[in-house]
Amino acid sequence: MTALLQCLSHSPLIGWVDPPAAIVAEVDAAVAGARAQIAAFAPELVILFAPDHYNGFFYELMPPFCIGVQASAIGDFNSAAGPLPVPQALALECARSVLADDVDVAISYRMQVDHGFAQPLEQLFGGLDACPVIPVFVNGVAPPMPSCRAARRLGAAIGRWAAGCGKRVLFVGSGGLSHEPPVPELINAAPEMVEKLIAGRNPPPDQRAARQERVRAAAERFGRDGSGLHPLNPDWDRQLLGLLAEADFATLDGFDNEQISLEAGRSANETKAWVAAFAAMHACGPYRTQVQYYRPINEWIAGFACASAVPLAT
Numbered sequence: 001m002t003a004l005l006q007c008l009s010h011s012p013l014i015g016w017v018d019p020p021a022a023i024v025a026e027v028d029a030a031v032a033g034a035r036a037q038i039a040a041f042a043p044e045l046v047i048l049f050a051p052d053h054y055n056g057f058f059y060e061l062m063p064p065f066c067i068g069v070q071a072s073a074i075g076d077f078n079s080a081a082g083p084l085p086v087p088q089a090l091a092l093e094c095a096r097s098v099l100a101d102d103v104d105v106a107i108s109y110r111m112q113v114d115h116g117f118a119q120p121l122e123q124l125f126g127g128l129d130a131c132p133v134i135p136v137f138v139n140g141v142a143p144p145m146p147s148c149r150a151a152r153r154l155g156a157a158i159g160r161w162a163a164g165c166g167k168r169v170l171f172v173g174s175g176g177l178s179h180e181p182p183v184p185e186l187i188n189a190a191p192e193m194v195e196k197l198i199a200g201r202n203p204p205p206d207q208r209a210a211r212q213e214r215v216r217a218a219a220e221r222f223g224r225d226g227s228g229l230h231p232l233n234p235d236w237d238r239q240l241l242g243l244l245a246e247a248d249f250a251t252l253d254g255f256d257n258e259q260i261s262l263e264a265g266r267s268a269n270e271t272k273a274w275v276a277a278f279a280a281m282h283a284c285g286p287y288r289t290q291v292q293y294y295r296p297i298n299e300w301i302a303g304f305a306c307a308s309a310v311p312l313a314t
């Protein structure tokens with residue numbers, strides 16, 4: 001087996017505003033199963049598709065997609081901070097191949113990533129530096145956003161490169177599913193916030209703490225009585241998981257960003273990281289999916305899912 005896929009919702013609220021212990025234990029068990037499957041596969045390269053939340057990417061220059069050639073995690077919400085072990089030559093080779101395939105992607109030699117990238121690496125590997133990783137930013141938060149179709153085409157191009165790179169590759173997708181945490185929006189923002197969204201890299205600690213406290217308080221309320229935020233949408237989440245499991249990319253291509261936001265919350269656009277990861281896996285051949293876990297978890301502001309895919313032939 002030369003390819004494996006693992007997708008996982010993320011939430012920076014894990015450990016900050018937790019659901020009942022039995023639910024945390026369910027999630028821990030699902031993640032432990034994913035870790036064991038990955039350990040048995042022993043990946044030589046991880047290709048990690050994930051969004052950002054105005055921590056590393058800003059409107060000063062907001063690409064739809066970006067491959068990190070050098071990258072570091074900023075450590076928001078107590079997630080791990082520090083450099084990611086990006087194999088530079090491979091990341092560049094991947095970017096060259098994707099561009100030669102007529103799929104536009106930016107590259108960065110100073111990519112900053114947040115919990116969207118750091119959390120799956122911590123959960124699946126215990127830290128940032130366990131395995132060489134090519135980080136791929138998928139804009140799922142800052143409108144205007146790429147379409148599902150564009151995410152599928154990016155993933156497929158990366159998958160075609162990965163299929164020929166001669167390594168055991170683990171594709172990871174991080175984000176979603178339905179949710180809408182109180183991430184700020186450029187439209188209607190006050191001037192001070194506009195400036196933060198355009199050029200807000202490395203904010204002072206008190207500003208970061210205030211932002212995190214706002215999200216924590218919103219999660220506490222949402223967890224208590226389901227109020228204050230766009231409701232999670234288990235039907236939408238299950239439909240998405242079904243389409244990915246069936247490799248029904250034709251239907252996924254027809255998903256509209258506005259409709260996603262209306263039905264499942266604005267941040268459900270993060271699921272394009274899953275679409276890209278599954279498309280990459282599909283480019284390596286037919287696959288069989290196992291949904292290891294799903295539950296809407298208000299305390300984490302997340303339709304929380306964990307799914308893997310293995311090549312059909314194995």
Ligand SMILES: O=C(O)/C=C/c1cccc(O)c1O
Pocket residue numbers: 010011012013053175176179181182183211215267300301302
């Ligand atoms: O960065 C933030 O302020 C909030 C992020 C968040 C909250 C809940 C679920 C997620 O997927 C998030 O990224």
Ligand SMILES: [Fe+2]
Pocket residue numbers: 010051053116175176267270
């Ligand atoms: Fe997120």
